[in-house]
Amino acid sequence: MSRAAAPLQWLTMGLLALGLLGLSPALSLSLLAFGLGVLTALKLREARSLEERRVVALLQLVCAGLLAALRPELAPSLLQGLAILMALAGLLALELGAGPDWKALLRRSLQVLLAALPIALVLFLLLPRLMPFTNFGAGQGMGAMTGLSDSMEPGSIARLAVSRQAAARVAFPLGGEPPPLEQRYWRVLVHERFDGRSWRSTAPTFPRPVVGQPATPPPPPAAPGEGIQLWLIEPSGLAAVPWSGSGRPLSADLRLQRSGELLNRAPGSQRRVYALTRTADQPGWRTTPPGPVDLLLPLGENPRLEALAAGWRRLGSDRERLDAASGWFRRQPFRYTLEPGALPREAPLDHFLFESRLGFCGHYASAFTTLMRAAGVPARVVSGYRGGQWVQPVGGTGYVDLRQADAHAWSEVWLDGEGWRRVDPTAWAAGDPLARSGAAAGSRAGGGPLDWIQQQWWGLDIAWARWWLGYDGEQQQALVARLLGEQRHLLGVVVLLAVAVSLAAGLGGLGWLGRRHRGDPLRLELERTLRAFARQGMAPAAGETLGGFARRLSQRWPSLADPLEAFVANYQQQRFAAAPSRAGRRTAHRLGRVLRRSLRTGNRPAEAVQRDHP
Amino acid sequence: MDFGRPQQGERVRLRMRNLYILPTRFGWLWLAGTVLLQVVGVQMQSNGTLLLSFLMLSLFLLTLHLTHFNLQGVELACGAPAPGFAGEPVPYPVRLRCPGRSEGVRLRLGGEAPGPALSLAAGEHELAVAWTPPGRGWQRPGLLRIQTTAPLGLFCCWSRWHPETAQLIYPARRPGPVRLLPAGSAPVVGEPALASRQDGSDDWRDLAPHRPQDSPSRLAWKLLAQGRGEYAKRFLDHPEAAPLLAPEPGLPLETALEHLSERIWSWHGRGLSYGLELNGQSVAPGRGVLHRDQCLTALACCR
Numbered sequence: 001m002s003r004a005a006a007p008l009q010w011l012t013m014g015l016l017a018l019g020l021l022g023l024s025p026a027l028s029l030s031l032l033a034f035g036l037g038v039l040t041a042l043k044l045r046e047a048r049s050l051e052e053r054r055v056v057a058l059l060q061l062v063c064a065g066l067l068a069a070l071r072p073e074l075a076p077s078l079l080q081g082l083a084i085l086m087a088l089a090g091l092l093a094l095e096l097g098a099g100p101d102w103k104a105l106l107r108r109s110l111q112v113l114l115a116a117l118p119i120a121l122v123l124f125l126l127l128p129r130l131m132p133f134t135n136f137g138a139g140q141g142m143g144a145m146t147g148l149s150d151s152m153e154p155g156s157i158a159r160l161a162v163s164r165q166a167a168a169r170v171a172f173p174l175g176g177e178p179p180p181l182e183q184r185y186w187r188v189l190v191h192e193r194f195d196g197r198s199w200r201s202t203a204p205t206f207p208r209p210v211v212g213q214p215a216t217p218p219p220p221p222a223a224p225g226e227g228i229q230l231w232l233i234e235p236s237g238l239a240a241v242p243w244s245g246s247g248r249p250l251s252a253d254l255r256l257q258r259s260g261e262l263l264n265r266a267p268g269s270q271r272r273v274y275a276l277t278r279t280a281d282q283p284g285w286r287t288t289p290p291g292p293v294d295l296l297l298p299l300g301e302n303p304r305l306e307a308l309a310a311g312w313r314r315l316g317s318d319r320e321r322l323d324a325a326s327g328w329f330r331r332q333p334f335r336y337t338l339e340p341g342a343l344p345r346e347a348p349l350d351h352f353l354f355e356s357r358l359g360f361c362g363h364y365a366s367a368f369t370t371l372m373r374a375a376g377v378p379a380r381v382v383s384g385y386r387g388g389q390w391v392q393p394v395g396g397t398g399y400v401d402l403r404q405a406d407a408h409a410w411s412e413v414w415l416d417g418e419g420w421r422r423v424d425p426t427a428w429a430a431g432d433p434l435a436r437s438g439a440a441a442g443s444r445a446g447g448g449p450l451d452w453i454q455q456q457w458w459g460l461d462i463a464w465a466r467w468w469l470g471y472d473g474e475q476q477q478a479l480v481a482r483l484l485g486e487q488r489h490l491l492g493v494v495v496l497l498a499v500a501v502s503l504a505a506g507l508g509g510l511g512w513l514g515r516r517h518r519g520d521p522l523r524l525e526l527e528r529t530l531r532a533f534a535r536q537g538m539a540p541a542a543g544e545t546l547g548g549f550a551r552r553l554s555q556r557w558p559s560l561a562d563p564l565e566a567f568v569a570n571y572q573q574q575r576f577a578a579a580p581s582r583a584g585r586r587t588a589h590r591l592g593r594v595l596r597r598s599l600r601t602g603n604r605p606a607e608a609v610q611r612d613h614p
Numbered sequence: 615m616d617f618g619r620p621q622q623g624e625r626v627r628l629r630m631r632n633l634y635i636l637p638t639r640f641g642w643l644w645l646a647g648t649v650l651l652q653v654v655g656v657q658m659q660s661n662g663t664l665l666l667s668f669l670m671l672s673l674f675l676l677t678l679h680l681t682h683f684n685l686q687g688v689e690l691a692c693g694a695p696a697p698g699f700a701g702e703p704v705p706y707p708v709r710l711r712c713p714g715r716s717e718g719v720r721l722r723l724g725g726e727a728p729g730p731a732l733s734l735a736a737g738e739h740e741l742a743v744a745w746t747p748p749g750r751g752w753q754r755p756g757l758l759r760i761q762t763t764a765p766l767g768l769f770c771c772w773s774r775w776h777p778e779t780a781q782l783i784y785p786a787r788r789p790g791p792v793r794l795l796p797a798g799s800a801p802v803v804g805e806p807a808l809a810s811r812q813d814g815s816d817d818w819r820d821l822a823p824h825r826p827q828d829s830p831s832r833l834a835w836k837l838l839a840q841g842r843g844e845y846a847k848r849f850l851d852h853p854e855a856a857p858l859l860a861p862e863p864g865l866p867l868e869t870a871l872e873h874l875s876e877r878i879w880s881w882h883g884r885g886l887s888y889g890l891e892l893n894g895q896s897v898a899p900g901r902g903v904l905h906r907d908q909c910l911t912a913l914a915c916c917r
Contacts, residue, residue: 096764
């Protein structure tokens with residue numbers, strides 16, 4: 001057992017602990033990972049024998065595998081990869097009797113890992129994927145993690161509004177510009193139920209597939225020309241995920257609600273990746289007529305508001321009522337602020353509309369939607385994200401970066417003949433952050449170097465999500481179809497052959513690496529030089545010293561006398577040195593090269609002379 | 615892992631026909647871990663977990679060969695064993711010629727605990743494997759097991775061999791009574807009596823001019839201080855009453871031989887002279903390593 005084994009295993013334990021820290025304790029699998037991590041550490045502490053140490057290494061690998069299932073993002077994956085490398089190095093160190101030669105150990109484990117990787121990749125890429133066995137684990141412990149929640153009460157978003165945490169990223173991998181800034185509304189939740197105080201969404205927090213029903217077939221892939229929007233969202237605890245409001249889902253996980261909410265069946269405590277087409281056609285939810293719930297309003301809560309709306313109710317059409325309301329809002333001195341103060345329990349919206357006139361998006365959307373309902377226009381509150389910064393990383397796909405601070409709420413009103421129309425009452429207030437951020441867009445793009453690094457990192461992250469996390473059963477089928485075409489039944493043979501070939505290649509590569517590092521470098525250099533002279537017909541005689549041979553050589557090639565002398569002197573000095581130095585080896589290498597080159601160049605004239613005088 | 619037909623002969627070359635390889639218990643555990651990660655990967659649809667599980671599977675396949683290559687083509691031969699005592703660990707030399715690098719090689723003789731794992735570079739190596747001989751005489755060390763589990767401990771590759779060359783084993787050293795025959799006090803027949811008067815360190819005899827190689831402790835300091843020149847003292851050992859050692863009567867032969875073995879060893883350590891009288895065979899009194907080994911060999915081969 002090498003002395004390096006214990007430090008390596010503790011180092012692995014540290015890396016795993018770092019990975020475990022980033023887990024949310026809500027999911028049952030992460031509890032399992034925690035438990036396993038703790039057990040592994042305890043086992044490592046008490047392990048004395050080789051067998052126990054080996055089991056620790058295996059437990060560490062399993063722990064890393066669980067972590068990989070829980071945190072598939074780029075940065076945690078790098079950490080997990082490092083932990084796996086260290087665990088393997090620890091396992092190797094257990095078998096090698098050598099002292100703690102870290103460099104050799106790490107080199108050897110990298111070699112073994114690289115030799116094994118082709119086989120693993122062949123299996124990973126070509127073996128058909130299995131579907132999950134049960135729905136175990138889905139939908140458990142979805143605590144609210146971000147500002148968007150299915151219940152919106154003005155004031156609940158104030159907490160998030162200052163958070164610069166990343167919320168989501170959307171990329172357009174097939175090219176294309178992002179929508180203009182004023183069109184960037186990414187809808188998540190539709191709040192239809194109003195109880196006078198808070199707005200609730202009707203969508204289930206987590207959709208469960210109906211038991212006994214076959215899984216929905218995967219949607220057809222994007223047609224050529226349709227474009228793709230690729231979303232990557234941070235853990236949110238919500239089943240509803242952001243989207244642009246148009247496009248067709250491309251993942252089987254996605255389901256579109258009638259209200260225009262997009263639900264994702266993957267657990268909300270993880271980061272999720274999904275794709276939609278990017279089409280501009282009219283989506284179905286926009287023309288789905290409103291139900292009675294879109295007019296529901298508890299009467300008598302806000303008397304002044306109802307009186308105002310009663311005036312508009314007399315107007316002929318919904319459009320005129322909307323125009324009247326927007327005109328009224330523009331005339332009043334509303335101001336946008338993040339700290340409006342709490343609204344009273346009695347008639348809160350009256351207080352906001354007629355007295356304080358201070359609020360953020362939630363206040364405006366809530367008050368405006370209530371006004372519209374009171375005026376008899378079907379209306380609802382929609383929450384999601386607005387704006388977002390367009391980032392173009394070096395050599396990558398551009399993406400729109402959405403932060404929690406971009407969370408927003410707006411209204412949708414139903415207009416006959418047009419369908420649901422988006423109305424953003426916040427835009428009518430003075431000091432709307434979107435107007436400000438539009439003006440400041442130029443200055444924000446040129447942030448500090450840290451911002452730049454973070455943007456590049458997220459670009460990598462998008463690429464990782466697209467190529468690594470996006471490789472699923474369908475991609476695998478597509479790859480097999482591209483490789484084999486009609487000969488799909490040969491897949492088993494092809495996989496076996498590919499595994500055999502990569503195994504042979506791995507073993508051959510390891511053998512070659514082993515040979516390359518064998519032997520004394522000084523001696524190898526000398527032998528290489530002697531071979532060069534042997535090709536010219538000069539070989540040392542039996543019992544001849546190196547010095548004697550060199551003298552014989554310089555008699556035949558007088559021009560080589562100097563490099564020969566330098567080479568021989570250095571060789572002998574290094575050979576008999578107390579501690580052979582790296583610099584000496586390098587000098588030997590250089591002198592040998594000089595000598596061989598002068599032999600090649602100096603030889604030609606000599607031969608010419610010999611030919612002239614046979 | 616310890617089964618299979620042992621090889622015979624002076625030297626043996628390990629190859630497909632005489633190397634055995636099986637997964638260790640840890641190897642089976644490793645496979646179970648692979649299956650577990652595969653299940654988790656499928657369940658969570660996690661690419662990282664699936665890749666790790668495939669990686670562990672391919673490491674399993676790869677180390678099957680790497681472990682085998684550690685011993686493939688290795689040549690084993692007996693060295694020239696030095697004599698040792700029964701009942702205590704004795705080194706038995708084994709020569710290994712490795713065609714390539716061999717990692718984690720463990721050698722084990724008989725029922726001993728396996729030695730440390732050795733990483734051997736390509737080329738010739740002479741290794742000493744400890745074993746505990748049960749009795750005296752020319753002994754063959756029994757079954758030599760060579761095994762390796764490197765690089766990952768997933769597989770155990772081993773082979774078994776009976777080395778031909780026997781090792782001379784002296785009786786174990788056990789303190790006890792020994793019969794002393796005084797016959798040795800007379801000069802041995804055929805030797806001049808003066809031969810026993812030899813230079814030694816017991817008694818002061820005379821002075822001689824000091825030579826540079828003489829020890830300073832023998833310098834006659836008193837004379838030097840008196841200014842009479844540098845002289846070295848010459849000492850003389852008394853001709854010893856060198857006894858002949860013989861087995862204690864009344865004891866079983868083996869026990870008596872063990873006592874003799876111990877006596878010879880300790881007297882040799884104290885620089886005493888002794889002879890040996892054993893079943894009609896006798897060794898004249900004397901001292902020195904060769905003399906000791908001659909006596910011990912006589913003990914080892916006594917019938």
